[in-house]
Structures are given as C-alpha cells and as structure tokens.
Amino acid sequence: MSRRNLALLLGLLLVSGLLFLLHLVTGAVPLKVEEVVHALFGDGLDAVSARIVREVRLPAACTAVLAGTGLSACGLLMQTLFRNPLAGPSVLGLSSGASLGVAVLMLARPLWAALWLPDEVAVVLGAFIGAMGVLLLIMMADRRMGDGTGLLIVGLMVGYLCGAVIDVLQVAGSEGALRGFVLWGMGSFQEVVGSKLGWMVIPVLLGLVVSLLLMKPLNAMLLGDAYARSLGIPVIGVRRTILWTAGVLAGTITAFCGPIAFLGLATPHVARALCRTSDHRVLLPTTIVTGGMLALLCGLLVKWPGLEGLPLNAVTSLLGAPIVVWVLWSGERWARTS
Amino acid sequence: MKDMLQLRSVDVGHGGDPLVSDIHLGLDGGQCVALIGVNGGGKSTLLNTIAGLRKPMAGEMLLNGADIVRMRSSERARQVSIVLTGRPQAGLLDVRTIVGLGRQPWTGRFGGLVETDRAMVEEAMRVMDVGHLASRSLQHLSDGEAQRVMIARAMAQDTPLLLLDEPMAFLDLVNRVRLLRTLREQAQARHRLIILSTHDLQTSLDLCDRVLLIHDRKLWSGTVEEARASGVLERVFAGEGIRFDPVAGSFRPH
Numbered sequence: 001m002s003r004r005n006l007a008l009l010l011g012l013l014l015v016s017g018l019l020f021l022l023h024l025v026t027g028a029v030p031l032k033v034e035e036v037v038h039a040l041f042g043d044g045l046d047a048v049s050a051r052i053v054r055e056v057r058l059p060a061a062c063t064a065v066l067a068g069t070g071l072s073a074c075g076l077l078m079q080t081l082f083r084n085p086l087a088g089p090s091v092l093g094l095s096s097g098a099s100l101g102v103a104v105l106m107l108a109r110p111l112w113a114a115l116w117l118p119d120e121v122a123v124v125l126g127a128f129i130g131a132m133g134v135l136l137l138i139m140m141a142d143r144r145m146g147d148g149t150g151l152l153i154v155g156l157m158v159g160y161l162c163g164a165v166i167d168v169l170q171v172a173g174s175e176g177a178l179r180g181f182v183l184w185g186m187g188s189f190q191e192v193v194g195s196k197l198g199w200m201v202i203p204v205l206l207g208l209v210v211s212l213l214l215m216k217p218l219n220a221m222l223l224g225d226a227y228a229r230s231l232g233i234p235v236i237g238v239r240r241t242i243l244w245t246a247g248v249l250a251g252t253i254t255a256f257c258g259p260i261a262f263l264g265l266a267t268p269h270v271a272r273a274l275c276r277t278s279d280h281r282v283l284l285p286t287t288i289v290t291g292g293m294l295a296l297l298c299g300l301l302v303k304w305p306g307l308e309g310l311p312l313n314a315v316t317s318l319l320g321a322p323i324v325v326w327v328l329w330s331g332e333r334w335a336r337t338s
Numbered sequence: 339m340k341d342m343l344q345l346r347s348v349d350v351g352h353g354g355d356p357l358v359s360d361i362h363l364g365l366d367g368g369q370c371v372a373l374i375g376v377n378g379g380g381k382s383t384l385l386n387t388i389a390g391l392r393k394p395m396a397g398e399m400l401l402n403g404a405d406i407v408r409m410r411s412s413e414r415a416r417q418v419s420i421v422l423t424g425r426p427q428a429g430l431l432d433v434r435t436i437v438g439l440g441r442q443p444w445t446g447r448f449g450g451l452v453e454t455d456r457a458m459v460e461e462a463m464r465v466m467d468v469g470h471l472a473s474r475s476l477q478h479l480s481d482g483e484a485q486r487v488m489i490a491r492a493m494a495q496d497t498p499l500l501l502l503d504e505p506m507a508f509l510d511l512v513n514r515v516r517l518l519r520t521l522r523e524q525a526q527a528r529h530r531l532i533i534l535s536t537h538d539l540q541t542s543l544d545l546c547d548r549v550l551l552i553h554d555r556k557l558w559s560g561t562v563e564e565a566r567a568s569g570v571l572e573r574v575f576a577g578e579g580i581r582f583d584p585v586a587g588s589f590r591p592h
Contacts, residue, residue: 213447215449216449219439219449220439222428223426223439226391227426230390230418231415231440232411277432277435278428278431
C-alpha cells in the first residue's frame with residue numbers, strides 16, 4: 001500500500017473514531033465526553049448516564065459500524081464478482097430477498113411456529129435464506145445472460161416480485177406484526193440491543209475476515225476468469241465463497257437493521273474515488289472503513305437533536321443515490337470496476 | 339534429450355468432433371514456436387488446452403514429465419502462463435499492478451510482493467518496454483501498448499512454458515518484428531518454450547525457430563526450413579486465395 005493510501009486509511013479511521021465518540025455523546029440526553037468515558041470505563045456505575053451509554057448508544061454505534069462495514073464489503077464483492085459497477089445488495093434484490101424472508105417469519109408466523117427457534121435466530125435465518133435465494137438466482141441469470149444490463153433488470157424484477165409477495169403477506173398479517181415489519185423496513189441501527197448484538201457481531205465479523213482473505217483472488221478476477229485460472233486461482237470455489245460471504249453479510253445485516261438502501265452500492269465507489277485503484281489489497285480495507293464511517297454518519301443524522309424520527313433508509317438514500325448518479329455522470333473513470 | 343512439452347494422441351475441441359485430432363508433439367525449451375492455421379481451425383483452443391484452461395478431449399499432455407491436466411492449479415500456474423486475445427477490463431489498475439498480478443502463483447495468502455517479485459516485475463516491464471507506462475491505467479493505453487503489458491504480466495509469471503494467443507494482432511510491422519525478437523531472446527536466454535499463434539506468416543517464418551500448422555484437423559510440426567521445403571504451406575493455404583512462393587519464401591495473393 002502506498003504511503004498516500006495508508007495515510008488516507010488512517011485518516012478515515014480517525015474520522016470514524018470521532019464519529020463513534022459523537023454517537024455516544026449525542027442523543028435525547030446530551031452527555032459530556034467525560035461522562036461517556038466515565039460511563040464506559042468507570043466502575044462506580046452512575047445509574048442513568050452509564051446505562052444510556054452502555055445499553056443504548058454503544059450498541060447502536062457498534063451496529064452502525066457493523067452494518068456499514070459489512071454492507072460495503074458485500075457491495076464490493078458483488079461488484080467484482082459480477083464485473084458490474086451497479087451491483088450491490090440493494091440493487092440486485094438481495095435486500096428484497098432478505099426482506100421477504102423476514103416478512104415470512106414476522107407476518108406468517110403461524111406457518112412456521114411449529115419449528116422451535118429463538119426469534120433472533122429465526123429472523124437471521126429467514127433473511128439469510130432470502131438473500132441467498134436471490135443471490136443464486138442472480139448467479140444463474142449472470143451465467144445465462146452474461147451481460148450487466150440484463151442482470152440489473154433481473155435484480156430489479158426480483159425486487160418487485162419480493163415486494164409483491166410481501167404486500168400479500170401484509171394483508172394476511174396481524175396488525176401488531178404489520179407495524180413491526182413496517183418499522184423494520186425503514187431501517188434502524190437502534191434495535192440491536194442486549195444479546196441480539198452477539199448474533200450480529202459473529203456473522204458480520206466472519207464475513208469481513210473471509211472477504212479480507214479473498215483479496216488476492218479478487219485481484220486476479222479483475223483480469224477475468226480465464227486469467228484468474230491461469231494464475232492458479234480456483235475460480236469456481238472462489239466464486240462460491242464470495243456468494244456465501246455476500247449472502248451472510250447482506251442477510252445478517254438486513255435481518256437486524258432492515259433493508260438499508262444504497263450503503264453497499266455507493267461506498268465502494270466513494271472508496272475507489274478516494275484511493276484511486278481497484279487493487280483490492282488497498283480498496284477493500286478502504287471500502288470497509290469508509291462504509292463504517294458513512295454508516296456512523298447516517299446513524300448520527302437520524303438521532304441528531306431536531307431530526308429524531310427520520311427513517312434511516314431516507315438518509316442513506318439521500319446520501320447514496322446522488323453518489324451513484326455522480327459516479328455514472330462523471331464518466332467511466334470511477335464507474336468501471338470491471 | 340527429453341522434451342519439455344509432450345503431447346500424446348491429444349484431441350482438442352469443444353465437444354462433438356474434435357477441432358484438431360491425434361496430436362503428437364514434442365518440443366524442447368529455448369525456442370520460439372509459431373502456431374499457424376486458418377481462422378476457426380483450433381489455434382486458440384489448442385493453446386487454451388495446453389494452458390490447462392480446458393480439458394483435452396483425449397490424450398495426454400506432459401510438461402517436464404508432469405501431466406498438465408492433473409497438476410494442481412497452483413503448481414500449473416508456476417509452469418504455464420498464457421496471454422489471451424483482447425484486453426481485460428481491469429478497472430482502475432495501473433500497469434505495474436497488473437504486471438505484478440503475474441507474480442500471484444509465487445506469493446502468499448494476501449498476494450504481497452517481496453523484493454525479488456518486484457525486481458521481476460520491473461525486469462518484465464523493461465523487457466516489454468512498458469516501464470514508462472508503469473503508473474498508467476490499462477484502459478487508457480493503445481491496443482498495442484495494452485498487449486505488451488499483458489505479455490509483460492505473463493513474463494513476470496516466470497514459467498518455463500509461455501503461450502500467446504495472437505500477440506501480434508494489434509501491432510504494426512516494426513513492433514511485430516521487435517516483439518518476435520524479444521520473445522526469441524527470452525526463449526533462448528531463459529530456456530523457455532514460447533508458443534504463439536499468429537496470422538502473420540511472413541514475420542513468423544522469418545523469426546521463429548519452429549512452425550506448428552493446423553490443417554485439415556491435423557497438426558503438422560517442423561522447423562521453418564522444413565516447412566518451407568516440404569510444401570506443407572502451399573497445401574494449407576491452397577484455395578485460400580494466396581499462394582506460397584518457394585523461391586521468394588513468401589506468400590502472394592493470386
């Protein structure tokens with residue numbers, strides 16, 4: 001990694017750290033930095049502020065970091081795999097698939113109540129199965145059509161299809177379940193509290209570690225499958241690993257935070273514009289850190305005094321959609337991942 | 339003397355009837371070999387098969403005594419490199435990084451380059467005269483420059499067998515001659531076996547050591563002199579609108 005890009009990465013980490021701290025300070029009850037530090041590391045548990053920091057703000061900040069890093073890594077994996085700059089968990093229907101899985105679990109509960117599973121596990125499983133199902137479908141479409149536009153259209157159609165099935169399920173669902181599902185659909189980093197966080201941390205960290213281990217084959221795959229194979233990369237196995245990793249990341253995060261729009265698609269482009277290379281040994285770490293930073297920023301906006309109640313998905317879309325348009329507008333320079 | 343590359347009763351093709359059948363071939367290192375034949379005759383398929391990118395329909399291929407098909411892919415990548423036709427859409431990768439990808443079979447888990455890797459990358463760029471393009475992006479290069487970069491990448495892979503599919507397609511005469519001279523020097527200096535497919539009969543007959551000819555689903559192999567003397571060139575291109583002139587040693591349209 002060049003000195004410039006190393007400095008860039010450290011700078012991004014620093015900004016992320018500051019945003020993280022800001023997360024702990026900001027909220028309905030403003031706290032001073034000393035209070036936060038004391039709440040985190042002090043032993044005399046001054047009831048209110050310590051509980052706010054430890055049980056509400058810290059989990060929310062951690063969730064934002066996990067969601068941002070995981071979705072961004074997922075987006076980059078998919079962009080390289082499909083050789084398509086517009087690939088991303090929300091665009092190709094992964095989030096829709098995961099939503100469908102969650103909808104089936106939340107709205108059609110009587111159907112699966114016979115299976116005894118803790119709720120958290122069931123929701124993660126549903127989201128994961130939904131995301132993987134769409135991913136496999138997209139993979140088949142990719143193999144059959146082999147062109148980016150067709151793939152995007154299939155992804156969009158799968159998204160509509162999942163949406164339609166969800167609508168049907170909503171008619172059938174009880175009012176309480178419906179409200180829960182609609183709230184979940186707006187996206188939030190605030191819901192992952194207590195023991196839930198553990199269920200999110202493990203798969204996301206696992207996904208991040210695996211994607212970092214894939215940096216070398218991902219680079220070879222930039223040259224195309226034939227060159228990758230001639231460089232000794234077992235392309236079929238690597239593709240499969242990428243798919244599983246993308247599915248686990250998108251599925252887990254969607255299960256806990258709702259279908260977060262644009263973060264996974266836009267972040268790799270921001271990172272590419274920043275570090276100016278497609279070399280995954282630079283780009284992937286930069287993407288991951290940038291993703292965490294952007295998610296912290298979005299999470300901060302929706303809890304900023306005066307803006308409370310803003311749906312997270314509205315903020316990520318307001319931020320992400322212009323980035324994607326700008327990327328395409330400004331020509332192929334950053335758009336060409338593949 | 340044991341040949342570096344040996345093909346025994348090899349058939350290649352895409353299923354159905356083989357494009358080229360019953361290939362028997364033994365080639366030693368230190369030479370530059372031209373693979374010639376009409377379009378669609380199976381040149382690319384043969385090169386891809388030898389590179390291990392597709393399976394032969396029949397037969398056995400040995401490289402330094404080891405079976406190419408059964409070789410582990412990581413080991414094969416240290417033995418055979420290939421330059422394919424066309425330019426990969428490699429996004430925002432600069433030339434030095436692309437040439438560096440050629441070192442992948444020799445690097446560790448994350449593909450980091452050590453001092454010897456970097457030296458080989460610089461050497462490959464120097465040999466292919468792309469050093470001045472090192473920090474340019476592949477998509478901003480001319481076709482000829484991009485082709486040289488991809489050849490430098492294969493050279494950095496440092497394999498005993500180097501295959502090139504139509505490496506001269508985008509080059510003018512001066513650069514074709516220069517490329518073949520470079521390849522021949524590389525073959526001799528490092529005892530490599532270099533096989534390149536080409537439509538440029540003239541230049542390859544002048545500058546290569548041996549000729550492989552695909553004609554009528556068979557592979558003919560011999561030195562350039564044998565090819566000129568045996569009449570095989572006339573037979574291959576008879577009826578293709580050109581005629582081989584044995585006196586001038588060159589082709590003319592008729």
